[in-house]
Amino acid sequence: xxxxxxxxxxxxxxxxxxxxxxxxxxxxxxxxxxxxxxxxxxxxxxxxxxxxxxxxxxxxxxxxxxxxxxxxxxxxxxxxxxxxxxxxxxxxxxxxxxxx
Amino acid sequence: xxxxxxxxxxxxxxxxxxxxxxxxxxxxxxxxxxxxxxxxxxxxxxxxxxxxxxxxxxxxxxxxxxxxxxxxxxxxxxxxx
Numbered sequence: 495x496x497x498x499x500x501x502x503x504x505x506x507x508x509x510x511x512x513x514x515x516x517x518x519x520x521x522x523x524x525x526x527x528x529x530x531x532x533x534x535x536x537x538x539x540x541x542x543x544x545x546x547x548x549x550x551x552x553x554x555x556x557x558x559x560x561x562x563x564x565x566x567x568x569x570x571x572x573x574x575x576x577x578x579x580x581x582x583x584x585x586x587x588x589x590x591x592x593x594x
Numbered sequence: 595x596x597x598x599x600x601x602x603x604x605x606x607x608x609x610x611x612x613x614x615x616x617x618x619x620x621x622x623x624x625x626x627x628x629x630x631x632x633x634x635x636x637x638x639x640x641x642x643x644x645x646x647x648x649x650x651x652x653x654x655x656x657x658x659x660x661x662x663x664x665x666x667x668x669x670x671x672x673x674x675x
Contacts, residue, residue, distance in 0.1 A: 499622060514610045546629035546632075547629045548632060550635075550642045554639070554646075554650075558651075561657070571665070572666070572667075575668075576669060
């Protein structure tokens with residue numbers, strides 16, 4: 495039987511990989527993918543606790559979270575497409591529209 | 595990252611190592627309640643999803659619909675005049 499620490503460790507490692515991607519990458523699509531990795535790390539936690547402690551609420555919440563992530567990535571990709579059309583770049587260094 | 599280049603990446607790596615250290619340490623030191631990895635009852639999953647959380651599923655469907663429309667609206671091609 496797999497102890498729950500393995501799932502939590504996998505989730506933590508995935509979260510750190512995603513956070514590193516968000517912090518260091520310049521390509522907007524790669525940053526969006528890293529955000530997805532972080533969201534899925536949280537989903538692994540939900541499903542692990544749900545499967546270990548016999549409550550289905552965590553699994554349902556993970557499903558809702560996946561749906562919200564799909565909505566987010568749809569809007570994010572549309573924004574990136576629009577940026578590429580209007581500014582000819584998706585490099586986050588060159589996009590300063592919302593920067594203070 | 596233009597101005598900060600490698601220094602920024604190094605700082606991010608140090609922060610990542612520190613963060614994973616804190617997460618792993620606190621996770622390994624916690625005494626988790628004893629649980630058994632059990633198979634999910636798919637029938638019960640469906641019942642819970644659509645009976646207990648039916649309203650939440652409806653709201654998620656609304657959010658997905660709005661995101662669909664918003665994504666299409668943002669990404670649509672402008673007509674040439």
